[in-house]
Amino acid sequence: MSQKLPPMICRSAAFRNVLRQVDLVAPTEETVLIEGETGTGKEVIAGAIHELSPRCSRPLLKLNCAAIPSGLLESELFGHERGAFTGALSQRVGRFESADQGTLFLDEIGDIPLDLQPKLLRVLQEQEFERLGSNRTVQCNVRIVAATNRNLAKMVAEGTFRADLYYRLSIFPIQLPPLRHRREDVPALVRHFVEDYAQRMNKQIDVIPQPAIDAMQRHAWPGNIRELQNFIARAVILTSGHALEAPLSELLRAEDKIASEPTTLEEAERSHILRILGETNGRLAPAAKILGVPRTTLFYKVRRLGIDLTRTDLGQWRETSALTVDGPISFVA
Template identity: 60%
Template sequence: MAREIRDTVDSDIILQYQALLDVLETVVTHHDLQSLFRDLSKKLQRVIRFDLISVVLHDPETGMMRILLGKTSIPLKTSVPEYMTVEEAPGGWVWQHQQPLLMDDIENETRFPETVDILRAHGVKTCYVLPLTSSARRLGAFGVGSLRESAYGEADLALLRQVAKQVAIAVDNAINFERARAAERDRARERDRLRVLLDVNNAVVSTLDLRQLLKAIAESLRSFLDNDFTGLALYEPGTAMLRVLAHDFPGHEFDEEGVLVPIENTPGGRAFSSRKPIVMNQAILEQNPDWRNNPSGFIRNLLAQGIKSSCAVPLVSHDRALGILSVASTRDDAFGEGEAELLSQIAGQIAIAVENALAFREIESLKNKLTEEKLYLEEEIQTAYNFEQVIGQSAALTRILRQVETVAPTDSTILILGETGTGKEVIAHSIHSLSERRDRTLVKLNCAAIPTGLLESELFGHEKGAFTGAIAQRIGRFELAHRGTLFLDEVGDIPLDLQPKLLRVLQEQEFERLGSSRTIRVDVRLIAATNSDLAQMVAERKFRSDLFYRLNVFPIQIPPLRERPEDIPLLVRFFAQRFARRMKKRIESIPAEAVAALTEYRWPGNIRELENFIERAVILSKGPELEIPLSELNTSRKLAVPSRAPSESGFATLEDAERDHIIRALKQSNWVIGGQEGAAARLGMKRTTLQSRMRKLGIIRQD
C-alpha cells in the first residue's frame, strides 16, 4: 500500500516537473503576450486545477494595472475592466509588496471590494496571486482562481511559485520584444518619412513645373500614406476661391483641373483660411453637411469616386498663404495627426516651390515682354536709321555713306563731327546696323545731359554705398554695351578729370565701378560724336590730346544741310509723309514755290530744324496739299541777318550769325530754353545742345 502511495506521489512529482518543462518551453518559444498566455493556460491545466487564470501588468504610462484574462471554464457574467487602480486590484497589492496573496475564502473577503465582487459574481471561492518579477524590474502579478474552497495545497502553491518565475521571464521577454518591434517600426516609419521628405525636396529643386512636381510628390506619398488622390490648388487673387492647378488620381476618370473651389464651406478652404491642417472622415463629414452640398461640386465628385477621408494642409511661405495640398483615400480614417504633421512638412517645401514657380512665371512673362519690346525697338531703330533709309542723294552725303560702309565692318573707334542737327546719331545707328555687332545692343549716352558729378557713375557704374545716394548697385553704360556698341554724344563735354579713365577703357577695355576694386573687362566698340572743335579744345587744354587721338581714329565730318541743298526736297517729302501717317492725314502734293523757299533757306538748325518745321506744316495742313508757313520761314531768315558789325570782307562771321540767331530765339521765348515753346524747340535742336552752344558762344541773359 505504501509502495502504491509512493508511486502515486512520484508520478505527481514527475507530472509537475514535466509541466515546468512545458512552461519553460512555452517561455522560450513565445514572444507575444497573448499567445504566451493562451498556451500557458493549456499546459498548466494538466497539473493544476483552476477555473480562472490571469496576468496583471503594471502600466508605467497610466500608473494602473492592466488585466489580461486567460482560459476560463466559467462564462463571464459581468464585464471585466481592462484597467484597475493599484489599490483595487489584488495584483496591485502583490506588485507593490512583492509577496504572494492567497484568498481561500472569497465569500468573507473584505479587501479589494471591486475585484471581489467580480469573483463572487462568477462563483470563484479561492484565488492565489503571485508577483511577476524579473531580474531587472517588477512587472505585475500572476493569478489563478477556483470554484472550490481551499482549492490549493502547499504543493500546488510551490509549483505555482515556480511557474510564476518562468512566466515573469516570459513576460519580460515578450515586453522587451514588443518594445523592440515597436522601436523598429518607428525607425522604419521615420526612415520612410525622411525618404518621402527627401524625394519631395529633390522634386522641388529639380522642376519649376508644378504639375510635374505634384505627380512626383503623389508617387512618393503613396509609398508612405494610404492616399488615392493628391491635389494642388492655388488661391485665385481677387476672389474667395481656390483654383485646382493639378491633381493625381490614378485609375479614376476624374478631370477637375482648372475648377474653382470656394474657400467658404469646404475643408480645403478651411485649411487655407485657418492655416492649419484639416482632416475629414465620414463622421466629420456628417457633422458638416455644407461640405457635401457645396455648389462647386468638387467634393461631391470626389465622394462619388469613393473617397471617404481626406487631409488638406495650407501652403504658406513668408507668412503668405498661397494655396493648399490635399490628399484623400477611399478608406475611412486614413489620416491622423501623424499624417497631418508629415503633410504640413511637405507643404512647407511645396510652398517654396510654388512661390518660386510663380516668381519664375512672372519673370518669364516680363522677360518675354521685354524681349518683344527689345525686338520692336530694334526694328524701329533699324527702320529709322538703317543705312538704306538715310535720306539724300547729294555728293556730300554719298561721300559720307561710302565712309560709313568702309568703316562699319571694323571694330575701330569712330568720331562723328558736325553741327547740331546734322544727323550724327542717325549715322551712328547706320554704322552699328552694318557692323558685326548689329545683333547686340547700341547703348547711347549724351554726355552734356548728365551732371558732371554723375557722369562717371553713368559710364562705369557704382557699388552700393559708393557715395551719398548710392542706395543700390548700378551697372554702367560700358557694361550694358558689352559685345555691342556705345555711342557717346557731345563727347567734348566730358570733364578733364574723367577723360583718363575713358582713355583707359578704350585702350585696355577694362575699368572698375565706383566704390569697387574689382576690374571688369568688356568688349565695346565706341562711336563718339561732337559739335565742338576738339582740336581747338586740345590746343586750349580743355581736352586731353591722347584721348583726342584715340577717338580720332576714323573721323567722319557730317556736312550741314546748307551744303547739300539738293537733299532738301527729298527730306521734305520724307518728313511730310512720315508725319502725315502719324497724324492720319493725306499729303499728296507739296507746292513747288514752297520747296524752292525751303531749299534757299540756310537752316542753321540743320535737319532737326527742318524736321520740326515740316511737322508744324503737316499740323497746319487742312487738305491734301502741304501748307508750309512761309511767313515763319521769312521771319527766321530775317532773324538770321547778323546784327554785329561785318568782317573785313563785308560779311558777319558764322559764329556771330549763330550767336545773334540764338539770342533772337531766346528773346522770342522770353529766355525759356526747354519745353514746346522754348528756344531749343524754335531752333530745332536739343535743350542740352543749345545750352552747350550758349556756353561756347558766351551767351548769357542780360536783364
C-alpha cells in the same frame, strides 16, 4: 553701298561720301568720331555704323554726355558699388558693362569733364575699368562711336580736352555736312517728313507746292535736318486740305534775323557791350563786372567803339549814331 545700310535720303555728293565712309569703317572694330553741327544726323550715322558691323546682333547703347550732370557721369558710364557715394543704395552696372560685345554711342563727347577723360581713355585702350567705389577691374569688349558738334582740336589747343583722348577717338573721323551744303537732298527730305507726319496725324497730303519746295531749298537751316523736320511738323498741323500749307513767312523772318546779326568781331563786341550797358541802365561799374573786365578797360572800349548811350524813358537806352570814335561818351557811371 552695302544693302544692309538702313535707308537714308541721299542725293547730294557730300552725303554720298559720308555713306561711303560708313560702309568702309563699319565692318572694322575701330573707334569712330562723328563731327557735325547740331541736327545733322549724327545719331542716325552711329546707328548705321552699328547695323553694318559684326556687332549688329548685340546692343547699341546711347548716352548724351551733355545731358548727365558731371557728378553723375562717371557712375553712368562705369557703374558704382553700394555705398560709393551718398544715395548709392545698391550696386549699379554702367553703360560700358551693359554694352559688352556691342556698341556704345557717346554723344556730345566734348562735354566729358577733364578729370573723367583719363578713365575713358583707359577703357578705349585697355578695355577695362573699375566701378566707382571699387578697386576690382572689370573687363569689357565695347566698340565706341562718339559724336560732337564742338571743335575738339581747338579744345585740345585750349587745354580743355586731352590730346591723347582726342587722337584715340579720331582714328576714323566722319564729318557730316550741314544741310545748306546738301541742298539737293531737301526736296526728298521734305517729301519724307510730310508723308511721315501726315500719316501720324491721319491727314491726306498729296501736293507740296513747288514755291514751298524752292523756299525750303534756299533756306540755310541753321538747325539742319532737325530744324527742317520740326518745320514740316508745324506745316502738316497747319494744313487743312490736300496741299501742304507751309508757314514760309517763318523762314523769311529767320533770314532777316540772321542778316541783322553782327558779321564782324568788332560789331559783335559792340552789340554785346551795348546789351550789357542796357541791362545796367548805363552804369559802367556793374557792366564791367558782368563783362569781367576792369572799369577802365570798358571805358576805353566804349570810347573806341564810338558808343553814346542816352537815357530816354523807364530805364531804356537809345544809341545815338552820329558820333565819331573820339566823340563824347554819355553814360551813368
